[in-house]
Amino acid sequence: MTETSLYVLQQLINGLTIGSTYALIAIGYTMVYGIIGMINFAHGEVYMIGTYTAFISIIGLLTMGISSLPIVLLLALITAIIISSTYGYAIERVAYRPLRGGPRLIPLITAIGMSIFLQNYIRLAQGSRDLAMPALISGGIEFGDPAVFEVSISWMQMIIWAVTLISMTALALFISRSRLGRACRACAQDLKMTNLLGIDTNRIIALTFIIGAALAAVAGVLLGLYYGTINPYIGFMAGLKAFTAAVLGGIGSIPGAMLGGLILGVTEALTAAFFPSEYKDVVAFSLLVLILLFRPTGLLGKPEVEKV
Amino acid sequence: MTQKKARFGTTLAIAGTLMAAMTAAHADTLKIGIAGPVTGPVAQYGDMQKIGALMAIDQINAAGGVNGMMLESVIYDDACDPKQAVAVANRIVNDDIRHVIGHLCSSSTEPASDIYEEEGVMMITAASTSPSITEKGYQLIFRTIGLDSLQGTLAADYIKASIKPQRLAVIHDKQQYGEGLATTVKNLLDEAGIKAVMFEGVTPGDKDFSALIAKLKRNNVDFVYYGGYHPELGLILRQSREKGFDAPFMGPEGVVNSDLAAIAGKAMEGVLATAPKSFDQNPENAALVKAFKQRDEDPSGPFVFPAYSAIQVMTKAMQATGKTDPYDLADYLRANRFETTIGEIGFDAKGDLTEPTFEVYTLHADGSKTPVSQ
Numbered sequence: 010m011t012e013t014s015l016y017v018l019q020q021l022i023n024g025l026t027i028g029s030t031y032a033l034i035a036i037g038y039t040m041v042y043g044i045i046g047m048i049n050f051a052h053g054e055v056y057m058i059g060t061y062t063a064f065i066s067i068i069g070l071l072t073m074g075i076s077s078l079p080i081v082l083l084l085a086l087i088t089a090i091i092i093s094s095t096y097g098y099a100i101e102r103v104a105y106r107p108l109r110g111g112p113r114l115i116p117l118i119t120a121i122g123m124s125i126f127l128q129n130y131i132r133l134a135q136g137s138r139d140l141a142m143p144a145l146i147s148g149g150i151e152f153g154d155p156a157v158f159e160v161s162i163s164w165m166q167m168i169i170w171a172v173t174l175i176s177m178t179a180l181a182l183f184i185s186r187s188r189l190g191r192a193c194r195a196c197a198q199d200l201k202m203t204n205l206l207g208i209d210t211n212r213i214i215a216l217t218f219i220i221g222a223a224l225a226a227v228a229g230v231l232l233g234l235y236y237g238t239i240n241p242y243i244g245f246m247a248g249l250k251a252f253t254a255a256v257l258g259g260i261g262s263i264p265g266a267m268l269g270g271l272i273l274g275v276t277e278a279l280t281a282a283f284f285p286s287e288y289k290d291v292v293a294f295s296l297l298v299l300i301l302l303f304r305p306t307g308l309l310g311k312p313e314v315e316k317v
Numbered sequence: 318m319t320q321k322k323a324r325f326g327t328t329l330a331i332a333g334t335l336m337a338a339m340t341a342a343h344a345d346t347l348k349i350g351i352a353g354p355v356t357g358p359v360a361q362y363g364d365m366q367k368i369g370a371l372m373a374i375d376q377i378n379a380a381g382g383v384n385g386m387m388l389e390s391v392i393y394d395d396a397c398d399p400k401q402a403v404a405v406a407n408r409i410v411n412d413d414i415r416h417v418i419g420h421l422c423s424s425s426t427e428p429a430s431d432i433y434e435e436e437g438v439m440m441i442t443a444a445s446t447s448p449s450i451t452e453k454g455y456q457l458i459f460r461t462i463g464l465d466s467l468q469g470t471l472a473a474d475y476i477k478a479s480i481k482p483q484r485l486a487v488i489h490d491k492q493q494y495g496e497g498l499a500t501t502v503k504n505l506l507d508e509a510g511i512k513a514v515m516f517e518g519v520t521p522g523d524k525d526f527s528a529l530i531a532k533l534k535r536n537n538v539d540f541v542y543y544g545g546y547h548p549e550l551g552l553i554l555r556q557s558r559e560k561g562f563d564a565p566f567m568g569p570e571g572v573v574n575s576d577l578a579a580i581a582g583k584a585m586e587g588v589l590a591t592a593p594k595s596f597d598q599n600p601e602n603a604a605l606v607k608a609f610k611q612r613d614e615d616p617s618g619p620f621v622f623p624a625y626s627a628i629q630v631m632t633k634a635m636q637a638t639g640k641t642d643p644y645d646l647a648d649y650l651r652a653n654r655f656e657t658t659i660g661e662i663g664f665d666a667k668g669d670l671t672e673p674t675f676e677v678y679t680l681h682a683d684g685s686k687t688p689v690s691q
Contacts, residue, residue, distance in 0.1 A: 016535050023527035139548050141579040147559055158535060161560050236524040237555045238548065238580050246522065281528030287491060287518040289528070 015158040020282040021275060026166045026235070028274020029173035033228035034251035035258070035266035036180065037097075037221025043197040043261035044217055047113065050120040051100050053248020054127035055093050055222045059229025060239045061135060062089040064142055071143065078145060082230075089226040096127075097222025101215055124244070132241040139238040146234065169231045176227055177267060180220070184263065189216060197261070253297050259310020268308060272296075347386045347641060349374065349628070350409045352402070352419030352429070353444070355394035361618075363421055366443050367392065368614045369624030370418045372605070373632075383632045384639060395429070397422040406432040415439065415643055418627050421620070423447035430458045439643035441631060443623035451667040457643050459650060459664055461623040461630070461657075463674035465494070468569045468591040469501030472542065475589075475677045475689075476502070476567070477509050482540035486515035486533055486564075488553070490545030498569050499544030514538065519549055526553045527560065534562050546571040550588075551580030558584040565589065570675070578684040586682040589689065594659070594676045596622035598688075602658050623674070626657035 037052045066088040070081050104119040149163035184190040195203040196213045204210045232247070233239050250273065258269025273293055280292040306312050351370050354363035374388045382388060391414060395402040402425035409417060410432065417433060417440040420426040426445040433440045434455045441459045442450070448464050476482065485506065489499035496518065503513050514536050519529060530553070533541065541564055543550050550572045557563075567589035578585050597606050597616040605625070609616035616622070634649040635641055654663040663671040678686040 012535075016531065019531045020528055023525075023531060026527070027525050139551075139576060139580060141551075141576075141582070144555070144559075144582060149559075151561065159561065163559055165559075232524070236552060238524065238552060240548075242522065243524065278528045282532060285517045286529045286532070287520060290520065 012157045015153045015160050016282065017279070019158070019160045020278045022160070022162055022166065024275035024278030025271060026169050026274070027277065028254075028271040029169060030228045030232050030235075030270075031247075031251050031254045031273055032267045032270025033173055033176060033224045033231075034247060035255040035270050036224045036263060037218075038252050038255040039258070039260050039263060039266040040193075040217045040221050041214075042255070043263075044193070044200065045105075045109070045214055047105070047116045048120065048252070049100075049105075049218070049221070050117070050248065051104070051123035051127060052221060052225060053244035053246075053251070054124050054131075055097050055100070055244075056225040056229045056247050056251075057131065057239075057241060057244030058096050058127065059089045059093040059222075059226030060233035060243065061131060061241075062092040062226070063230040063233050064140055064239055067143060067145070081145065086227065086230050089230050090223045093222045093226035093229070094219045097218040097225075098215055101218040106211065106214075124248075128241050128244065135241065137241060139240045142233050142237050142239065144237065165231075165235050169235060172227060172231060176224055180224070180263070183220075189213070193217060250293075253294065256307055257297055257300055259304075259307030262307070262309045262311070265307055265309035272308075345386050346389045347383065347416070348389045348391050348412070348414045349631075350391050350393055350412075350414040350417040350419070352393040352395055352405050352409065352417055353421035354397040355392065357396035357398070359397045359422065362444065362620060363394075363397075365618030365620040366419065366421055366624040368609065368612075368616075369443065369621040370628050372609065372612075372614075373625045373628035376608070377628070377632055383635045384641075386641075388628075388632070393419075395420055395422075395425050397425055399424050399428050402426070402429045403432065405429065409433075410436045410438060415641070416631060417441070418443060418624060421445065423450060426450055430455060433457060437643055439631070439646055441627040443627045444620040451669050455668060457647050459627075459630075459647075459668040461627045461659060461662070461670065462620070463593070463670055463672075465570075466497070466501060467673040468675050469498045470505065471591050471673050471675050471677065472498075472567060472569070473502045473505035473509070475591075476506060476540070476542065477511065479689075480540055480565075480567075482511060484537050484539050485511055485513045486517075486536065486538040486541045487513045488515070488529070488541060488543050488545075489518050490521045490549055491518040492521060492545065494571060495543075495545035495569075497544070499542065502542050502544070519545075519553075521545070521549060523549065524552060526556050529553070530557050530560050530562050533557070533564070534560070538562075539564050541566045543568045543572065545569075547574045547577040548580065551577050551585075554581040554584040554588065567591075573678070573680065573686065575684040577680070578682060581682075583682050585680055588680045590678050590680055590686070591675045592678050592686070593619045594674055595688075596659055599658075605658060622658045626655075626659045626662070629657045630655045630662070 034056050041049045063085045066085045067081055100123055104123045105116050108115050146165045149161055151159050151161045153160045192208050192213050196210055200210055254269035254273045255266045258265030276296055277289045277293050280289040351367055353366045354360050371390055374390050378387050393405045395405045402420055406429040415438050417438055420429050421444045423445040426442050427450055430440055434457050439457045443461050446462055446465045448466055487499050487503045489496040503516055543566055550568055570592045573590050573592045596602055606616050633655055634646040638645050638649050650664050654661055665671050677689045679689050680686050
């Protein structure tokens with residue numbers, strides 16, 4: 010392979026890695042929007058709480074002398090999912106449910122308020138300095154001619170792909186096969202009608218918040234380990250990127266969120282590859298504007314049909 | 318109301334006379350103002366300046382004073398607040414003090430220096446590094462600390478002389494401090510014939526540098542200068558080493574921080590950085606360090622020795638000229654070189670040091686640093 014194609018391959022690998030974590034977070038935005046038509050701006054903070062929980066449990070396990078990598082990873086993942094889901098559920102209970110049925114702008118404001126509250130709460134509890142994750146997984150494989158260009162894939166990148174793939178498949182199966190999943194789809198189609206048919210829609214809405222938070226927590230653990238540092242402000246940018254991914258793919262559509270995340274990640278990596286890397290956000294957001302100009306509902310979104 | 322005013326006026330007049338009388342009675346002391354934050358969030362920096370200056374004053378007095386006069390320190394608190402700094406400067410002028418060590422924060426030093434220059438007071442700052450302070454062509458304003466921008470010159474000199482990179486990359490964080498230094502380094506090296514193959518910015522707060530690192534690898538970069546702060550450099554280092562990019566890095570003082578070690582881990586070993594000289598490590602200052610330790614004071618702060626040296630050069634000029642008039646002292650300071658605790662120094666026409674007070678260090682994974690012998 011030529012030098013350029015190897016280089017592009019390397020950047021695709023980098024882009025797919027970051028893109029799959031965008032997709033994990035984007036699910037939370039898109040599911041909530043699909044059912045109650047609101048943007049949960051506090052979702053990025055749930056991701057941030059996931060990284061902090063993972064950090065604390067990893068440090069805790071290591072100090073307890075448990076250093077077996079699979080066990081540490083698994084336990085960190087489970088704790089992060091439990092804690093983040095609890096936050097996701099609590100946010101819905103405290104900030105959104107009491108306001109349901111009111112004007113649509115009100116939950117948007119409480120969402121922003123919630124986001125600021127959580128960010129500052131973690132800042133006060135954990136300090137505002139960067140915390141460094143211990144480097145649990147290092148190394149990887151390299152291929153290509155060292156004289157031309159060596160493509161490297163780290164184990165961590167492969168773990169990110171695998172975990173993302175497993176989570177997404179589980180989610181797709183859950184939505185398409187289980188009874189609760191069917192209820193979710195029913196709510197997304199027509200919330201009022203579903204309620205009339207005897208399904209507890211409040212429970213289903215709470216469930217979507219929990220699922221979204223759990224996937225955000227997975228992304229939090231993976232990215233925390235991949236990048237190596239965490240601080241209380243990472244939720245904002247991650248949330249913004251994931252929200253963009255959700256809109257890009259068509260907000261409300263779960264496959265759209267996955268596709269949007271991957272496209273966004275790859276675009277960023279390829280922009281940074283051939284232009285100065287400070288332009289990568291500019292290009293990513295310009296792409297969003299372009300797609301929305303030609304497909305206002307996003308790539309896989311369905312146009313909203315006025316129900317009679 | 319008018320009566321009250323009149324009475325107030327009389328009181329002032331009496332107080333004034335009394336003060337004049339007191340000054341006359343103590344003609345054998347020379348007051349030196351020490352202005353800086355005694356309270357407020359940066360009071361600890363004010364403390365560094367104070368212990369340095371007081372140590373110098375005490376030692377000079379113990380050795381018999383200057384021209385038969387004893388030095389007397391008067392401490393003023395500007396809380397690092399520009400408004401209060403102006404008030405302090407006016408009080409110093411009213412208190413008839415004509416020699417000042419301070420102020421500390423550049424934002425306070427700048428408005429205060431206007432007043433000193435106008436009222437004929439000599440000021441030497443041991444801590445303010447903003448280049449704009451001495452840009453106005455003052456006669457009486459000096460400093461015993463290097464400018465931030467000199468770090469770029471020093472780094473470029475070092476890279477030119479010792480590294481001689483074939484494929485240099487200059488990365489910065491797009492902020493005033495980082496991009497400013499990175500541009501200086503790039504331009505200076507450009508003039509010396511070392512062209513940067515990459516000159517790029519990263520977004521502060523960004524976490525993913527894999528695309529940048531792949532590009533560094535592709536360009537076969539063999540040396541990276543990074544202008545910015547430690548959180549981004551730490552991540553770049555950590556992710557570089559994970560992805561098999563091993564070129565050496567260099568940065569400014571902004572990356573020298575114990576947090577860098579926590580973020581970058583082993584990847585930090587061998588990183589080069591320009592940082593203020595640690596004067597307390599200089600063997601020639603061993604006796605002075607001991608004197609600080611005996612007083613239970615910490616000599617390792619960056620402003621302690623510059624403050625000490627400020628008193629040193631001021632008193633040396635007084636001894637040499639036999640005068641205390643700020644204008645005579647200023648002429649002498651500009652015309653001569655001085656042996657001080659921060660090394661042999663001279664002042665240029667603007668009142669800045671002619672030598673940088675920065676040095677190149679190698680950083681280590683445990684958070685310590687050692688000076689690089691050039």
